Amino acid sequence: MNDTHPEQPGYTVVGAGAIGGTLAFALARAGHPVTVVDADPTHVDAIRTHGLVVARSGTRESVPVTATTPDEFAGPLGRVLLAVKAQATGTALDWIAPRLAPDGYVVSLQNGFNESLIAQRVGAARTVAAFVNIFADVIEPGVIQDGGAGALVIGEPDGAPVSPRVRDLVADLRSWGPAVASDNVEGYLWAKAGFGAMLAATALADAPMADLIDRHRPAMAALTVEVFAVSDRLGVTLEAFDAFEPHAFRPGADPAARNAAFDRLTAWLRTQTKDRSGIWRDLAVRHRPVEAPTHYTDVFHHAEREGLPTTLLRTVVNGLRQLEGAAHDMSESRLEELDRLAQAPAPSLPVNSAQAEAVRNSAQAEVVLSSAQAEAVRQWLDAHREDMVADLAAYTSQGSASDDLDALDSCLGWLRGWLDRRLGEPDAEETLAREETGDILVRRYSARDTTTQDSRPVLLLGHYDTVWPTGTLDTWPFQRDGDRISGPGVFDMKAGLVQAVWALRALDALGLPRPACTVMLNGDEETGSLASRDALVEEARGSRLAMVFEAAADGAIKTARKGVGLFTVTVTGSEAHAGLDPTAGASAVDELAHQILRLADLRSPDAGTSLNVGVVAGGTRSNVTAGQAVGRIDVRVATAAEQRRVGEALAVLRPVDPRTRVEVTGGWNRPVFERTESVAALADLARRCAALLGHDLPEATVGGASDGNFVVAEGTPVLDGIGAVGSGAHARSENTSVSGMVTRAALAATVLAALALE
Numbered sequence: 001m002n003d004t005h006p007e008q009p010g011y012t013v014v015g016a017g018a019i020g021g022t023l024a025f026a027l028a029r030a031g032h033p034v035t036v037v038d039a040d041p042t043h044v045d046a047i048r049t050h051g052l053v054v055a056r057s058g059t060r061e062s063v064p065v066t067a068t069t070p071d072e073f074a075g076p077l078g079r080v081l082l083a084v085k086a087q088a089t090g091t092a093l094d095w096i097a098p099r100l101a102p103d104g105y106v107v108s109l110q111n112g113f114n115e116s117l118i119a120q121r122v123g124a125a126r127t128v129a130a131f132v133n134i135f136a137d138v139i140e141p142g143v144i145q146d147g148g149a150g151a152l153v154i155g156e157p158d159g160a161p162v163s164p165r166v167r168d169l170v171a172d173l174r175s176w177g178p179a180v181a182s183d184n185v186e187g188y189l190w191a192k193a194g195f196g197a198m199l200a201a202t203a204l205a206d207a208p209m210a211d212l213i214d215r216h217r218p219a220m221a222a223l224t225v226e227v228f229a230v231s232d233r234l235g236v237t238l239e240a241f242d243a244f245e246p247h248a249f250r251p252g253a254d255p256a257a258r259n260a261a262f263d264r265l266t267a268w269l270r271t272q273t274k275d276r277s278g279i280w281r282d283l284a285v286r287h288r289p290v291e292a293p294t295h296y297t298d299v300f301h302h303a304e305r306e307g308l309p310t311t312l313l314r315t316v317v318n319g320l321r322q323l324e325g326a327a328h329d330m331s332e333s334r335l336e337e338l339d340r341l342a343q344a345p346a347p348s349l350p351v352n353s354a355q356a357e358a359v360r361n362s363a364q365a366e367v368v369l370s371s372a373q374a375e376a377v378r379q380w381l382d383a384h385r386e387d388m389v390a391d392l393a394a395y396t397s398q399g400s401a402s403d404d405l406d407a408l409d410s411c412l413g414w415l416r417g418w419l420d421r422r423l424g425e426p427d428a429e430e431t432l433a434r435e436e437t438g439d440i441l442v443r444r445y446s447a448r449d450t451t452t453q454d455s456r457p458v459l460l461l462g463h464y465d466t467v468w469p470t471g472t473l474d475t476w477p478f479q480r481d482g483d484r485i486s487g488p489g490v491f492d493m494k495a496g497l498v499q500a501v502w503a504l505r506a507l508d509a510l511g512l513p514r515p516a517c518t519v520m521l522n523g524d525e526e527t528g529s530l531a532s533r534d535a536l537v538e539e540a541r542g543s544r545l546a547m548v549f550e551a552a553a554d555g556a557i558k559t560a561r562k563g564v565g566l567f568t569v570t571v572t573g574s575e576a577h578a579g580l581d582p583t584a585g586a587s588a589v590d591e592l593a594h595q596i597l598r599l600a601d602l603r604s605p606d607a608g609t610s611l612n613v614g615v616v617a618g619g620t621r622s623n624v625t626a627g628q629a630v631g632r633i634d635v636r637v638a639t640a641a642e643q644r645r646v647g648e649a650l651a652v653l654r655p656v657d658p659r660t661r662v663e664v665t666g667g668w669n670r671p672v673f674e675r676t677e678s679v680a681a682l683a684d685l686a687r688r689c690a691a692l693l694g695h696d697l698p699e700a701t702v703g704g705a706s707d708g709n710f711v712v713a714e715g716t717p718v719l720d721g722i723g724a725v726g727s728g729a730h731a732r733s734e735n736t737s738v739s740g741m742v743t744r745a746a747l748a749a750t751v752l753a754a755l756a757l758e
């Protein structure tokens with residue numbers, strides 16, 4: 001970090017406006033070396049000439065600081081205080097990231113949720129979180145008006161404990177005022193998102209914030225409820241600050257307590273000399289785009305995933321956008337309109353958002369299911385989210401490593417009992433016994449209330465084995481932290497099966513139509529489905545289509561997957577004493593090395609072909625010329641043509657050293673899963689169902705294969721990746737989302753009901 005050198009600045013403030021300037025002033029006045037970097041050359045010039053000036057109570061005080069524009073700055077960055085508007089974060093990071101010292105860090109002194117973007121760009125270890133409620137404005141170049149004190153909280157991101165660097169930073173920032181450290185900055189940022197929604201609404205009119213909040217309590221309360229419904233759902237612990245008490249503004253809060261909280265908040269706001277928000281100032285004084293859409297991007301995103309309404313918040317953000325370049329249209333009537341919206345009776349159909357409603361309407365024309373039915377499914381599943389979590393916890397506690405037959409057997413026994421409890425007895429059941437892998441369970445459930453002409457069953461495909469060895473649960477049991485669940489196999493693919501079962505249960509509970517369904521579960525998917533492949537293919541032939549409850553790719557369904565080849569190259573040489581008779585032997589290890597380099601030439605990233613020699617073994621001792629060497633290879637191909645090309649090349653591998661022999665065994669484990677017309681049509685149906693539920697459904701092409709590859713190759717359409725939302729398959733970071741379980745189960749149920757009616 002450069003600031004460890006006494007001759008270098010202690011802090012670099014990037015964005016030396018109202019907030020950056022206030023803090024830079026305090027640090028510099030306390031004797032810390034400070035450099036301010038600001039994009040506004042007029043501001044920089046003024047600071048160079050007159051120092052950084054803070055105006056308060058009719059007085060002006062100036063301190064000298066080094067001021068520069070980004071272009072003129074030279075040298076590395078150590079401790080960076082970032083105080084640009086949220087929408088400028090990306091551009092500022094383009095400049096910061098290449099200059100930041102390995103032990104430097106960036107503190108987000110901003111409104112909104114910027115830490116994850118910062119962490120993406122400079123790494124989580126160099127990101128520090130902060131919450132700032134200081135009131136200030138730049139009133140002329142180089143001059144910051146102190147508009148009143150407010151909270152300043154610093155901490156490590158993601159709820160990590162307060163660290164020595166945070167303590168040091170807080171100690172330095174006490175030169176400004178009552179800065180504190182916290183291990184829950186996220187709780188403050190969410191609380192500010194609620195308070196900030198009120199502030200944003202006040203910028204729709206030209207009057208003091210306190211008066212507008214006071215006069216438009218219905219709108220203000222409804223806005224905070226929208227924001228805090230989301231944070232509640234995410235399990236955030238909100239933090240009170242200054243005179244804002246977030247708990248009084250949460251959904252279901254006591255109206256009298258909320259009114260008292262409004263009284264305290266507005267009384268305190270009236271004590272601040274800055275009476276209008278930064279957003280108001282950007283519109284009315286600085287005539288520039290507002291920050292609010294960036295602040296609420298994450299909130300909208302979470303709300304959409306959760307199916308929570310954000311009607312008022314969207315109305316505010318859209319209203320602010322309309323006012324960009326048209327500040328003369330600011331009017332209190334906009335807040336009156338918001339009050340009306342907040343007090344209007346709930347629409348007969350619960351809506352996720354205005355936007356979601358629009359997509360719903362367009363989807364309704366094409367899917368026979370009504371949006372009311374889709375919403376009823378979602379609500380029913382939402383009401384059962386904790387039951388789904390409990391089922392996933394119980395299922396995860398059944399370890400089911402692909403190579404532990406006893407564990408697989410016991411897990412399958414548990415699954416039978418659970419399926420009986422959740423879905424009742426099936427109309428037919430078979431267990432296809434397997435000697436060396438887990439057995440295959442097939443359960444058939446007949447159709448109910450269908451109008452479709454196609455009576456063939458829908459195949460609901462999944463695997464119950466996991467890559468996690470027996471014993472993993474001892475050190476890594478099922479865990480839930482708010483919306484996040486972790487544990488061996490939760491993402492791949494235990495949550496997917498729980499979702500499939502609850503989708504069927506929802507349709508039963510709501511009396512909605514359901515096509516004939518076959519639930520088929522194998523226990524060897526993670527090892528290539530060698531013992532279940534034929535049975536899967538056979539079942540797929542008689543099925544209308546298959547829904548594969550494998551995990552989603554970042555929320556996307558998977559409409560193309562690569563084909564997978566598993567090959568072994570075995571080289572046989574001849575052994576000899578490596579010292580006494582060095583030329584007598586033919587080294588299998590040397591030959592394998594030659595072959596590995598040749599194999600690398602088969603890769604073709606443009607065509608989507610990868611080849612990985614993941615395991616090599618060979619020889620016996622260092623003083624013996626190796627008589628045998630083996631390389632194990634994983635090949636992925638995106639097209640049948642590439643599959644042919646690589647297959648042919650492997651078939652003709654010849655030794656470089658003619659005294660050795662090269663043999664290739666193995667073959668294509670899973671064929672290419674191509675996005676056929678019927679796959680595309682099914683994806684389209686799923687997308688329309690998602691639209692009925694008020695969310696988008698992207699699709700993805702992935703390198704990983706599934707049993708869907710076998711089914712598509714049979715000509716049976718597949719909807720794959722309809723399972724868990726989360727990440728970290730086959731890794732210790734494996735996790736899935738509780739809200740994702742609800743959303744995806746609702747999607748599966750809606751698709752099934754639509755198929756029953758088609």
Ligand SMILES: NC(=O)C1=CN([C@@H]2O[C@H](COP(=O)(O)OP(=O)(O)OC[C@H]3O[C@@H](n4cnc5c(N)ncnc54)[C@H](OP(=O)(O)O)[C@@H]3O)[C@@H](O)[C@H]2O)C=CC1
Binds near residue numbers: 091
């Ligand atoms: N002002 C306040 O009272 C409060 C503000 N906040 C939050 O603090 C953050 C900062 O706001 P505020 O201080 O008001 O903003 P200002 O607009 O006053 O200051 C930001 C400064 O950063 C400069 N800047 C923009 N992009 C860059 C860049 N890439 N590199 C260097 N400088 C850049 C701007 O220059 P230019 O003008 O040329 O773009 C401007 O001078 C925001 O997230 C805001 O919401 C939080 C609480 C209160």
Ligand SMILES: CC(C)(CO)C(=O)C(=O)O
Binds near residue numbers: 132133199276278279
């Ligand atoms: C009103 C204030 C200062 C509260 O923190 C703010 O965030 C803003 O200027 O938008």
